[in-house]
Amino acid sequence: MSLSRKKTINILIITLLSVMGIIIALKLYVFNYTFDTIIPGAGYRVHTWMTFTGNGDDLLVRTYLPVNGKRQTVSNEQIISPQLEFRRNISPLHSSGEWTRYKADGPLRVDINYDVRISPIIYEIDPLLTIEQNEDDALSNYLMETDVIQVNDPYIKNLARELAGSDIYLLGVLTKFYNHVYQMGSRPFKGTTDAVTAAKLGEASCNGKSRLFISLSRQLGIPSRLVGGLILNSGSKKTSHQWIEVFISGHWVPFDTLNGHFAQLPGNYLGLYRGDEALFRHSRNIAFDYRFDIRKKTISNDRLTSYLGERSFNIYNIFSAFSNINISFNILQFLLVIPLGVLVVTVFRNVIGLNTFGTFLPALMAMSIQGTGLLPGLLIFFFVILLTALVRSPLEKLGLLHTPKLAIMMIAVIFSLLIISILSNLPFLEFIPSLNSASLFPIAILTITSERFALTLSEEGIKKTSLIMFQTLIVMTFCYVVISSIVLKALMISFPELLLAVVAMNLWLGSWTGIRIVELIRFRSLFLEKNT
Numbered sequence: 001m002s003l004s005r006k007k008t009i010n011i012l013i014i015t016l017l018s019v020m021g022i023i024i025a026l027k028l029y030v031f032n033y034t035f036d037t038i039i040p041g042a043g044y045r046v047h048t049w050m051t052f053t054g055n056g057d058d059l060l061v062r063t064y065l066p067v068n069g070k071r072q073t074v075s076n077e078q079i080i081s082p083q084l085e086f087r088r089n090i091s092p093l094h095s096s097g098e099w100t101r102y103k104a105d106g107p108l109r110v111d112i113n114y115d116v117r118i119s120p121i122i123y124e125i126d127p128l129l130t131i132e133q134n135e136d137d138a139l140s141n142y143l144m145e146t147d148v149i150q151v152n153d154p155y156i157k158n159l160a161r162e163l164a165g166s167d168i169y170l171l172g173v174l175t176k177f178y179n180h181v182y183q184m185g186s187r188p189f190k191g192t193t194d195a196v197t198a199a200k201l202g203e204a205s206c207n208g209k210s211r212l213f214i215s216l217s218r219q220l221g222i223p224s225r226l227v228g229g230l231i232l233n234s235g236s237k238k239t240s241h242q243w244i245e246v247f248i249s250g251h252w253v254p255f256d257t258l259n260g261h262f263a264q265l266p267g268n269y270l271g272l273y274r275g276d277e278a279l280f281r282h283s284r285n286i287a288f289d290y291r292f293d294i295r296k297k298t299i300s301n302d303r304l305t306s307y308l309g310e311r312s313f314n315i316y317n318i319f320s321a322f323s324n325i326n327i328s329f330n331i332l333q334f335l336l337v338i339p340l341g342v343l344v345v346t347v348f349r350n351v352i353g354l355n356t357f358g359t360f361l362p363a364l365m366a367m368s369i370q371g372t373g374l375l376p377g378l379l380i381f382f383f384v385i386l387l388t389a390l391v392r393s394p395l396e397k398l399g400l401l402h403t404p405k406l407a408i409m410m411i412a413v414i415f416s417l418l419i420i421s422i423l424s425n426l427p428f429l430e431f432i433p434s435l436n437s438a439s440l441f442p443i444a445i446l447t448i449t450s451e452r453f454a455l456t457l458s459e460e461g462i463k464k465t466s467l468i469m470f471q472t473l474i475v476m477t478f479c480y481v482v483i484s485s486i487v488l489k490a491l492m493i494s495f496p497e498l499l500l501a502v503v504a505m506n507l508w509l510g511s512w513t514g515i516r517i518v519e520l521i522r523f524r525s526l527f528l529e530k531n532t
Contacts, residue, residue: 054104353516366479
């Protein structure tokens with residue numbers, strides 16, 4: 001490459017990066033863009049499943065569903081119960097789902113899936129606030145006695161007076177109540193434990209400790225209530241959790257007397273209902289079972305689009321003009337990250353030296369397997385390529401022309417995808433619920449790739465072909481990670497000028513004349529001899 005051409009390329013690279021830097025600086029320092037709103041945060045994917053068997057009678061199953069609140073944001077909810085009637089009941093305190101069936105018989109199942117982001121919360125309680133100052137006549141319901149929260153029981157009365165002493169300040173009294181209950185022994189959940197029983201035993205599970213704390217608080221006129229939900233830790237479990245909220249100066253302040261959270265909660269406490277309720281209720285004698293499957297994931301900020309819409313100088317405002325013709329916002333996101341996937345292919349081919357079927361096939365296929373997930377997508381890709389390549393062999397013997405032969409292979413691709421979609425309904429493949437998204441695969445690309453795979457197999461042999469297929473799958477994997485990253489999607493939506501850096505990188509790679517890594521490894525002995 002001549003010096004003048006290389007100099008021109010360097011000038012272009014510097015210009016592109018400078019323009020990008022200026023635009024990003026304007027957004028950050030003039031138009032008040034903030035990364036904490038743009039960048040997705042940690043969250044959880046929760047899958048609750050319930051199984052039961054109808055016995056010929058009318059059937060009812062109910063549980064509580066998560067709702068958006070001050071500290072939790074729920075998105076992508078999906079409820080699957082094809083054989084049952086579903087009704088959602090909403091009240092000021094919670095939302096519940098109710099599944100019914102007339103004269104139900106046989107095994108039934110309900111699947112509830114949703115994403116949730118939860119913020120930790122900490123309250124500072126005014127140490128000079130008195131119990132009397134905190135009274136609110138509108139909250140009399142949260143001072144009442146129940147069968148399991150025995151506010152007026154003599155034992156509770158004496159314990160509350162003994163612990164509080166002469167203290168009139170709310171913080172001081174709550175601290176004494178909290179320390180007493182927290183220091184009690186803990187025991188596994190074995191049904192409902194009322195406040196008096198917990199106090200006399202000196203140990204209880206989360207529900208017994210919570211009821212005791214509420215009884216003590218209500219005895220002194222402090223409004224309090226029970227909260228039920230889940231502690232979100234990755235894994236599978238059957239245990240739910242209960243904690244307390246105390247009304248203090250206009251706020252419901254959380255306390256957990258089992259796990260040691262005073263006027264605060266960490267970012268993995270998901271609230272499902274408020275009140276002394278059972279998480280599940282169902283008809284009798286139906287062999288009811290349930291489980292929670294929880295995993296951590298990165299979740300986009302659901303306010304990103306409205307956040308961008310409130311700011312100037314961004315692509316979202318331009319894109320909003322296309323919404324009138326039903327162009328999906330997701331399409332815009334994918335359009336902006338595809339160049340990043342293509343850049344990954346360029347690096348693997350030009351710098352590392354891997355060989356793939358098709359120049360940009362890995363990026364396009366990584367795009368198409370977004371609906372299936374990585375591992376199912378790779379398996380589907382390999383299965384379809386292998387199956388349709390086998391069809392080519394007899395067609396080759398018939399001496400067909402190229403275009404009709406490809407047309408027949410395309411039909412083979414379609415049948416392969418139909419077979420995969422049917423297989424996805426088999427019980428032993430239920431762990432891959434997204435397998436039926438295989439129909440979204442680009443049929444033309446698969447057809448051409450299958451033809452190239454078969455041709456390479458006949459000309460280069462199985463060893464060479466397998467190596468290229470393996471390298472193709474590797475590059476597809478890296479492309480998938482980049483294209484599916486919601487962090488990169490959020491950044492590209494907010495700062496599409498980053499594409500200028502992608503162009504600059506391709507200019508640099510296009511003028512790069514270094515030795516590929518694969519070649520360096522392959523001919524390492526020659527380089528070692530030269531250096532010695």
